[in-house]
Amino acid sequence: MRIDCPCCGSRDIREFTYKGDALALERPDPDAGDAVWNDYVHNRDNPAGPTRELWYHEMGCAAWLVVTRDTVSHEIKAVELASAAKGDVA
Amino acid sequence: MAETVADSVKLIATSPCAGLLPLSIGTMTASEEPPAALTSIAAYRGQEDALSEMLKTAHGMGWPKPGRTTGKEGARALWFGQGQALLVGPAPDPGLARHAALTDQSDAWAMVRLSGAGSQAVLARLTPLDLRRGSFKRGHTARTEIAHMMGSLTRLGEEAFLILVFRSMAATLAHDLEAAMQAVAARTRL
Numbered sequence: 001m002r003i004d005c006p007c008c009g010s011r012d013i014r015e016f017t018y019k020g021d022a023l024a025l026e027r028p029d030p031d032a033g034d035a036v037w038n039d040y041v042h043n044r045d046n047p048a049g050p051t052r053e054l055w056y057h058e059m060g061c062a063a064w065l066v067v068t069r070d071t072v073s074h075e076i077k078a079v080e081l082a083s084a085a086k087g088d089v090a
Numbered sequence: 091m092a093e094t095v096a097d098s099v100k101l102i103a104t105s106p107c108a109g110l111l112p113l114s115i116g117t118m119t120a121s122e123e124p125p126a127a128l129t130s131i132a133a134y135r136g137q138e139d140a141l142s143e144m145l146k147t148a149h150g151m152g153w154p155k156p157g158r159t160t161g162k163e164g165a166r167a168l169w170f171g172q173g174q175a176l177l178v179g180p181a182p183d184p185g186l187a188r189h190a191a192l193t194d195q196s197d198a199w200a201m202v203r204l205s206g207a208g209s210q211a212v213l214a215r216l217t218p219l220d221l222r223r224g225s226f227k228r229g230h231t232a233r234t235e236i237a238h239m240m241g242s243l244t245r246l247g248e249e250a251f252l253i254l255v256f257r258s259m260a261a262t263l264a265h266d267l268e269a270a271m272q273a274v275a276a277r278t279r280l
Contacts, residue, residue, distance in 0.1 A: 007156050007172055012218030014235050059235040061156065061172045 004079050007061040019054035020044075022066050025086055048072050054082065106200035106257040110264035116275030118208050120267045123201035123252070129177040130170060132191040138173075141189035148183035159231050159244055168231045168244055168252075176242070176254075199242075200260035204267065205250040208274045213251060215270040219243060237266035 001013040021044055028036045048071055055065045064082035069075070107122035114120075133141045133153070142153035151161035154169040161167050165179040178201075182192050204212060210221050219234040220226060231244040239262065242254040255263045 008232065009157070010220075011234070014218050059240045060233045062233075063172050 001074065001076075003055060003057075003065065003067060003076060005057050005060060005063065005065065006079060006081050006084075007063050008057065011057070011060055015057060015059035016065075017056040017058045019056060019064075022052035022054050022082075022085075024054060025066070025082065050077065106197070106260040107202060107264060110261060111202065113264065113268055113271065115268070115271040116206075116208060116278060118204065118206040118212060118271050118274070120202055120204045120264070120271065123203055126179045126196070126201070127177070127181045128195040128197075128199055128201075129182045130174055130193045130195050131167075131177055131182070131186060132174045132193075134189055134191070137189040141186065144183070144185055144189060148185060149177070149180055154231075157230055157232060159229050168242060170242060171233055198257055199254045200257050200263060202253045202263060202267070203246070203250065204253060205247070207249050208271075208278065209249045209251055211274045212267065212270045213243070213253075215273065216266055217243060221245075223248075237263060239263070 002010050003013065003016055004010045023040065023044075028040050050068060050070050053067050053069055055067050057063045057065060066078075066080050066082050066085045067076060068078040070077065105122055105125055110122075112119060112121040131141070138153055145160075145167065146152055149161065149165055149167075151165065151167050154160045154167050154175050156169055156172075159166055159168050161179075166177075168176045168178060170176040176195065186192055213219075213221055213236075216237045217234050219232050226232070226245055228245050228247055231242060233240070233242055235241070236243060236253060236255060239255045239259050241256075241263075242252075244252040246252055253263065253267075
């Protein structure tokens, strides 16, 4: 498995660390309430098909990436910098 | 006055690979690079162009693009991660601090040069990086995994590479380089 890092190019999976669903990019408002926060912290979907995930290029450029991966075929459809996905210009 | 511990203990500076390198096996040699000032330069947001100009004026090299190096032997800038470069050699010009965060990394990294025919084959055993000349040319650099450690790898020539790992990992690097060099040398004897 290889991930096409927008910064470094195509790299081996050993350079990356998996974080989880890209949900962390949509952190709820601090005052959103217990139900919303409970859902954000604990509940995850388990889809068979395309997912958006956070990967960390730990051994490479140290960028956080949003990887769109199909959990059935393992095909990676898109990779972007998390900073770009968040609309941050870093 | 009574003798203090500081009076009786003599601190002697040693390089990261002292007692570990050089190592010559077959056609390959792994040797420690001469001690040099290492400074990480992290450009402030939107300051890359100004920083590049300042680097050119002060040290004769531009700001390296991702995966590239600038400068030459003795005064080099290695791309070192997102928005970051490592200045190897000269003490950084204070003016650089206007455009970037400078952090002294001297003594923090073990710097090893691996050279001689077979060097690429040695590294192929230690890193998942695509080292073929078409994709990793002279002057190209990468942050990657080297013998399971995070490091920096630069091609200096056809069969010459610069390897950086954390100083505390110098013994591991020397050990894994030795094993890989022996394996490559053994295959050429078959």
